[in-house]
Amino acid sequence: MKASVVLGTAPSPPPSGWRAGGRTLRLLTVAVTAGVLALLTGHAWVLALAAGPAVLVVLAAPGGSRPLRLEASLTVSTRRCFEGETVRCTVELAADGVTGPLDPVLTLGPGVELVDDLVEADRAEFEFTAVRWGRWSIGTLDLDVYDRGGLARRTVRVELGELEVFPVPSAARLTPVPVELPARLGENATRQPGEGVEVIGVRPHVWGERQRRIHWPSTTRRGAVQLNEFGAERAVxxxxxxxxxxxxxxxxxxxxxxxxxxxxxxxxxxxxxxxxxxxxxxxxxxxxxxxxxxxxxxxxxxxxxxxxxxxxxxxxxxxxxxxxxxxxxxxxxxxxxxxxxxxxxxxxxxxxxxxxxxxxxxxxxxxxxxxxxxxxxxxxxxxxxxxxxxxxxxxxxxxxxxxxxxxxxxxxxxxxxxxxxxxxxxxxxx
Missing domain, CATH: 3.40.50 (Rossmann fold)
Incomplete structure (x- = not known):
């Protein structure tokens, strides 16, 4: 059975306890119609048409065979994703008795779309796609649980919670830097001398100074030892x-x-x-x-x-x-x-x-x-x-x-x- 999807705000809270299902209402309609026809036509045999539906309606009354405890557990694959990614929600039903088919009604939030759903005897799976960045409510699930005969139902509401959808970052690799950088270790070189790896100039060697890297073209041309000067690495x-x-x-x-x-x-x-x-x-x-x-x-x-x-x-x-x-x-x-x-x-x-x-x-x-x-x-x-x-x-x-x-x-x-x-x-x- 596929889920019914509703767009908009969350509906009002469902009634508690067991109540007549759609099949019960249809049977009751047949029984009442047969009884009215019997009264109007005066033919007693018409009442026989109402006997079968009436018996089934009586069986739909609350009884000890129906589960008294219904609990739904929710599992969400992730609460954070990027635009276009999928999120899977699984709802499992636990009961202290035998239940019939499930009829889910899903009210979707504004930031997601339903891609696929699978409804089984005691569980329902839904797959959503995040369509727009933001913090959105996934939606509300009203799970109609029927009894063994499918004549009575009870609604279990499950709040699917919020989903944080991150925007897909634009493609960017360039990182321009300002002239003045703070004195903090990083990967961007400044014009201020330091112990970085980027050469910012050449200067003469000073006696007692460590000869880190000699700039041989300048040394040969000037006849004196010339050293590479490196810029300090700073963080922006x-x-x-x-x-x-x-x-x-x-x-x-x-x-x-x-x-x-x-x-x-x-x-x-x-x-x-x-x-x-x-x-x-x-x-x-x-x-x-x-x-x-x-x-x-x-x-x-x-x-x-x-x-x-x-x-x-x-x-x-x-x-x-x-x-x-x-x-x-x-x-x-x-x-x-x-x-x-x-x-x-x-x-x-x-x-x-x-x-x-x-x-x-x-x-x-x-x-x-x-x-x-x-x-x-x-x-x-x-x-x-x-x-x-x-x-x-x-x-x-x-x-x-x-x-x-x-x-x-x-x-x-x-x-x-x-x-x-x-x-x-x-x-x-x-």
Whole structure:
């Protein structure tokens, strides 16, 4: 028997105890109809048609043969997954008596889709696909358990719990670094002399100094020992600033800017963590969320879990948001702001970061141009004003020395970040 799927909110609680099933109601309908026909026609033999169904209905009354205890146990393959992955839920029924067939009714949550189901005598298996990132309720299962004859039923409700769906990170390998790096061990070389592996220059040998590596071409040319000078290896403090002030959909493709923001930030976060850098997170819009900078593979999942509830915050407004708490940003941290550049308030936040001297890069997520009728002069004029407003926001950022790169959804983030590798990223002009 296949499960019946219902979309929407969880239904009201089911009645407790045994009650008449669908077959009982059908038999009762036949018996009552035969009795009414016997009264109307005056033929007593018509009552014989009601005898069989009436006997079966009497048998459907509560009796000692039905189980008194029904318990359902739930097993979920995983509570965390990425978009597109499958999750398997298994519900097993335990009873102190003999039961009949199972009739499941499944109310699905908004973030999953039912792929396959298998219903047996005492268990039911369901396979779901996570369709969108976020923290979702899988759904509610109402398991109708019938008695041996299939005339009475009892409903057991099982809450399938929540599922954390992580966004699929965008492809990213490039990790631009700012000019000034903190004095913390890492893999990025600075211009400051140290004990790294990247050569930053050549200098004369000083008496008493350890001859680490001689630069033979310069030594032969100058007639004196010349040594390679190595840069110190430092770790980068990087903060992903997510603009969640709104969620805009491209009229042509239906792409969500909020979805692409989190996917791009997740891809860049994973790239920096692979280089053993420290990554922090700040999300503006609704509830202000931040996570202090950390490193390691587990920190990636902590970052994603921090923003899984961002979509629920879109119904709230955050007036006069122009300054982030000092604890949200390490001093001198490189900040990547992922924004559709559709809300003027994000400019106030970026201006505050520039005044602090943080190196800053703005990654623009295009929202797509509104579709207008070319014959409508007012609509065409409004589109020109819309374009001018967005260009004015880009100019205001570049005028402050903030690089603005555009990321096209579906493409590698490296294409947008590649121009930043030609030069080091400086802090904003004060």
């Amino acid at each position: 403090d990087t903060v992903m600033l997510l603009d969640a002030l709104g969620d805009f959909r491209d009229p042509a493709t239906g792409t969500s800017t909020l979805d692409e923001t989190l996917r791009a930030a997740a891809g860049l976060t994973r790239a920096y963590l692979r280089r053993h850098d420290r990554i922090g997170l700040v999300s503006i819009g609704g509830t202000l969320r931040w996570l202090r900078a950390g490193s390691g593979e587990q920190h990636f999942y902590r970052i994603v879990q921090t923003v899984l509830d961002v979509r629920k915050d879109l119904g709230y407004r955050t007036p006069e948001l122009d300054r982030l708490p000092p604890g949200a940003l390490p001093a001198g941290a490189l900040v990547y702001c992922f924004t559709p550049l559709a809300d003027q308030r994000v400019l106030d936040v970026l201006a505050d970061l520039t005044d602090r001297g943080n190196p800053l890069v703005v990654v623009e997520l295009p929202t797509g141009e509104p579709s207008v009728d070319p014959q409508d002069e007012l609509a065409v004029l409004a589109l020109r004003l819309w374009r001018a407003d967005r260009e004015a926001m880009r100019f205001a950022l570049r005028n402050r020395g903030i690089p603005v790169v555009a990321h096209t959804p579906g493409e590698s983030l490296d294409l947008a970040l590649a121009p930043l590798l030609r030069r080091r990223i400086h802090g904003g002009r004060r």
